[in-house]
Amino acid sequence: MEIKMLLIISVSAILVSNFVLHRFLGLCPYIGVSRQLDSAVGMGMAVVFVMSIASAVTWVVYRYFLEPTPVNLLARWLHVNPPDLTFLRTIAFILIIASLVQFVEMVIQKTSPGLYRSLGIYLPLITTNCAVLGVSILNIDQDYNFLQSLTNGFMSGIGFTLALVLMAGLREKLELANVPRAMRGAPIAFIMAGCMALAFLGFAGLKIG
DSSP: OHHHHHHHHHHIIIIITOTTTTSOOSHHHHHHSTTSHHHHHHHHHHHHHHHHHHHHHHHHHIIIIISOSTTOHHHHHHTSOOOOOGGGHHHHHHHHHHHHHHHHHHHHHHHOHHHHHHHGGGTGGGGGOHHHHHHHHHHHHTTOOHHHHHHHHHHHHHHHHHHHHHHHHHHHHHTTSOOOGGGTTHHHHHHHHHHHHHHHGGGTTOOOO
16 A cells, blocks of 8 residues: 555656646746756756755654654653644755755765856755755645655656756757747747646546556
8 A cells, every 4th residue: 555655656746746847846947957958967866866855854854843743852852742843844944955955066066067067056046946845845734654755755856857858858959940039048948848738737637556
């Protein structure tokens, strides 16, 4: 039963409820970094890592520090009744995501300076990428357990990468096409994004099992 649930979460995160093409979150890096395939893959891998780790860490922080439950560690350490700190959820999650992005940025800068330069401002913008924050909040709202949250975070990152890579491939092809001058750049990119979103609507209602 757990494996079936994880499969449902995976297919939903990648195809049915894709964060970019269905929920329309994370559009800034989606449009900004999809000019070249190499940059798209690099950004996608960074988002997969951040989404996965953020999903795991935010779940633990919420369940064991913010939520007023018997397993609240703050209550045990301070020997008080479990405090209700759920109102701090958003700011706590943003701080966790910002720390992870800073770590990823330093690693990429050290290991791949070329990729670091090509990603530019969009790499630190993962901190404000609403898709990363969205998946962390969605895990809590859907009442996922730890494994389900980790799976949803990882697969949502894969779905984001898929959309990014597909868009980059299409935009590289468009560079060779005879696009009217008024439509070059962002206009044709937004039109292609809309067409991709319509295509992914075909997965709506997909049932597993």
